[in-house]
Amino acid sequence: MNNILQENERALWILKTRGPQPLSVVAEALNITVEGARFQLLKLxxxxxxxxxxxxxxxxxxQQIWALTQKGNGRFPDSHAELTVRLIRTIRETLGDDALQxxxxxSKKVGLDKYLQATGQETTLEGKINKLAETRDAEGYMATWEKDGEGYMLIENHCPICVAAEVCQNFCSAELETFRKVIGEGAEVHRVDHLLAGARRCAYRICPKG
Structure with a gap:
């Protein structure tokens, strides 16, 4: 997704994926001097x-900490947000909540089939998480994963359907259910950060059972 940004806006990508950061960290990530990073951030x-x-x-x-504004977050757009919201409202108003559900x-079934196919050859929990993160990243979620003690964190720095999820949070519930089915009964999946709850990202802790 970083190909939607111009070269001189790479700092936006860093602040999106890492959250608010001091100038020195932005400069190091950009591999430029502190003054060069300051110039870019002041322009932005x-x-x-x-x-x-x-x-x-x-x-x-x-310490001066730099962060994205609402307009800055808008540089990472939702997928067809306006059309999606309009369709959701039309279905709800004309056919009712049951039809929307x-x-x-x-949609959940289509996503589940896709993720099961992507992870189907993996025999380890880490392998499944890696393939799931790769697939979600390709869908625009800016997804990564990392070790977290005895378990793992699946991190999504962007939500390309955020506007739709704000209108109907059942999309988020369906997403969590899908992840649990993909990961399987050998591990527990809990959402620990949620964009719609005010966090800067969505994040899931995945821990082996027992």
Whole structure:
């Protein structure tokens, strides 16, 4: 998804995937000088895409932390958001909630079949998580995974259906159910961060049972 950004906007990608960061971290990630990173961020700030806040740390000088604004987050668009929302509302108003739930269930089945096919050759929990993350990333979720103690974290830094999910949160419930079926009965899957609850991302902790 980072190919939607111009070269001079790579800082947006960093702040999207890593969350708010100090200038030095942005500079290191961009592999440029601190002054070069400052120049980029100030330019993005003048366009309303990022903003800085001062965070006090101990007795020293406050540290400047850079983060995306709402407009900056908008550079990572939802997939056909306006059309999707209109269709959801039309189904609900003309056919009722049961019909909308039937559509969600059908969509869930298509997604489940796709993810099961992607992970079907994997015999380990880590292998399944890796393939699931790869598939979700290709769908625009900016998905990654990492070890987390005895388990794993599946992290999605973007939600390309966020606007639709805001209108009908059953999409989110269906998503969690799908992940649990894909991972299988040998592990537990819990959503620990949720965009619609105010977090900057969605994240799932996956732990082997027992």
């Amino acid at each position: 700030s003048s366009e309303g895409l990022v903003e800085a806040t001062n965070v006090a740390k101990g007795r020293g000088r406050p 039937a559509v969600i269930e059908s």
